[in-house]
Every structure is written in C-alpha cells, then in structure tokens.
C-alpha cells in the first residue's frame with residue numbers, strides 16, 4: 157500500500173501499453189457488446205460462465221441493439237464506481253459527476269442522501285440477473301416497479317450479462333422487452349460472452365486466480381479501452397477504512413456480507429493497485 161500514498165501521476169507510456177494489450181487481447185472497443193451487426197440470427201453463442209451454447213433466434217435478435225453503443229472516439233475522463241462501503245462518507249459525488257462518462261455496477265441506489273457521496277450521473281449501469289430475480293421476481297409478474305426504479309439512470313445504457321449462464325438469458329430478454337413495452341428511456345445492451353472469456357484469460361495471464369471476475373474489474377478493463385483517464389471509486393473489498401480504520405460495510409447502501417469464494421476481490425484489488433502505482437489508472441481511496 158505504500159505506493160498508494162505517493163501523489164498519483166499518470167504515466168502515459170504505461171497507460172498506452174496496458175490499453176494496447178487489452179485492445180489486442182480482448183477487443184472491447186469493438187466487441188464487448190452484442191449488436192445486430194456482429195451477431196446475426198443463427199449465430200451460435202458460447203456462454204462464458206458454463207459449458208453451453210445457444211443459437212440466436214429472431215426473437216432474441218430483436219432485443220439486440222442495432223448500433224454499437226460506444227462512439228468511435230475515446231472519452232477524456234471516465235469514472236467507474238464500485239459499490240464498496242468506502243463510498244458511504246466519501247463526499248465524492250461531485251467529482252464522480254464531473255467525469256465525461258460514468259459507469260456504475262448492479263443498479264446501485266443514488267438518492268436519499270447517497271448523492272453527495274456517489275453522485276447521480278450515469279452513462280452505463282450494469283445489472284446482475286440475480287438482482288432481477290431477488291428484487292423483481294425474475295420479471296415474471298408485475299413489472300412496473302422495475303421500470304420505475306430505472307428512472308434514476310435516465311437514458312443510460314443498461315448492461316446485462318445475458319449470455320454468461322443459461323439462467324441469465326430468459327430474464328435478461330424479459331428485462332429488454334419490459335423496457336421496450338413501458339417505453340423506458342434506458343437502453344438495454346448485452347455483454348458479448350466471447351469478450352468476457354477473453355477478459356478472463358487476460359487477467360489469468362496477470363496471475364489472477366478467480367472463479368469469476370467481479371463486475372467492477374470487468375468495467376475497469378472496458379474503461380481502459382474506452383477512456384483516456386480512468387478513475388475508480390468504491391473499490392476497497394476490506395472491512396476497515398484505509399486511512400481512518402473504522403469498520404466498513406461491504407456495500408455503501410446495504411448490509412450484504414463480504415463475499416467468499418466466487419470472486420477474488422482482494423487479488424483483483426492488488427492488480428488494480430499495481431495499475432494505480434504504474435500511473436495507468438487512478439484508484440481513489442481517500443475522501444474527495
């Protein structure tokens with residue numbers, strides 16, 4: 157951690173090297189998202205989380221975005237906001253909202269006092285299908301509450317890992333259809349499982365041993381391809397504050413316990429900290 161306490165300075169060469177490596181090994185810039193252009197009807201998609209394939213039907217195809225959702229140019233500044241308890245008293249809201257492109261994970265709450273600490277601006281938000289299951293009964297019944305709760309994210313992109321596990325697919329398609337049926341401005345998009353597979357291999361190559369990458373590291377990786385300056389907030393998978401040492405919750409907004417097993421967040425954190433000390437991205441752990 158001692159590197160962390162030196163003032164951060166971007167090191168262009170290191171940033172460009174990491175970015176070029178991600179670009180050549182994962183091609184998120186063109187391939188992170190499924191579109192009607194890159195995934196025609198009849199394509200056999202290979203799930204990235206389990207051994208399984210699925211053929212794209214016309215019905216599925218109709219839920220895919222027509223155009224690639226990211227512009228051809230690089231954004232100047234991106235903020236990737238993780239959900240760590242470290243955000244709770246951070247006062248980082250304004251700084252996060254000042255970024256050109258703001259990425260958030262797993263439909264996090266932004267109102268009722270959280271604004272000051274996490275901001276409200278959202279350009280892309282991810283949704284783990286487990287939330288759709290737990291909070292909205294897999295969208296099998298009434299769906300209005302789901303649509304109402306999406307309002308805070310405006311017309312941002314809603315990124316779903318629809319083809320990571322077989323069980324994700326029907327609920328993700330229902331989410332996309334619900335959004336269309338209710339005329340909600342949010343724009344559903346699906347992760348390309350081939351990209352996620354390549355990304356997992358990329359981080360394995362950096363000695364990361366995890367059953368599955370966390371959403372946060374997926375988004376930080378994508379941001380490195382899409383943005384010139386990448387700022388990370390809310391990435392601190394530990395139960396105490398880094399400077400003031402008081403107890404922290406896992407999430408800034410609920411009492412979910414610290415996870416065990418599935419992800420390897422402390423190991424991911426080590427790698428992100430390395431990128432911070434190499435001047436590739438700026439990992440914010442202090443108050444703003």
Ligand code: CDP
Nearest residue numbers: 238239240261262370371372391392393406
């Ligand atoms: O679903 P998942 O466990 O991946 O994510 P989450 O709990 O909704 O949090 C979003 C992301 O923030 C995670 O994927 C981690 O990368 C990051 N995070 C962290 O670094 N430290 C925490 N205490 C909580 C989340």
